[in-house]
Amino acid sequence: MGSSLNMQVTGYVGSDPQVRQVGEQTVASFSVAVSRKNRAGEKQTVWVRVSCWNKLADIAVKYVHKSSLVQVTAEWVRLSAWTDQGGTPQPSLDIDANRLVLLDRAENGDNGHSEESDIPF
Template structure:
């Protein structure tokens, strides 16, 4: 059977403080707005820049870490998978979103101490007081209010 890969890697800056909420079952979820930019020079010699905004979703312990340490403007490395969701809005219209579900996050010079690595797949002990990091799928995440 052929294998496939769904992996997104970003290095960017937070456009706002993390938005952290809880599901109906009490699971913490953080949404990050991460900006990545690229610059280039046109053939005419003009400097151009384009910024892309990415919606990153962190679950459980990783969400708590984001809430505690990340702030607007912080630089982060995020690794995860791309997910597409759809739902019906209050107006009856179908809405769509593309998200990156974070599995790994490293703070790069943020207020929480640059270089700290937090993973959803491997528990790690770093220079912080956290000894367990989890970002697994949980029952009830489909009933998010957003």
């Protein structure tokens, strides 16, 4: 068996996806904030830069927006950094999504399920 790395990220999207073409492929990129409180009660946030390719990019553009709650799964992680408004470098992780789950509730309060769409087991 070979080596593998799997990552699952759940958090809030920081801005609407940015779309670009890379050759004949479409990529939609957005950042997801993953936050926690440390033992001292201070909030810590890591930004994960998510790239969705081709059909997954189409879904991201249509449904992912700033403040959306999403869960993303990836099989590889790249370390990077970005500079905040104060000029301080901040750590970031970059991932290529292979799965995107939208966790927001429907705007009309419906959870998206009807009796016809429920799985009968």
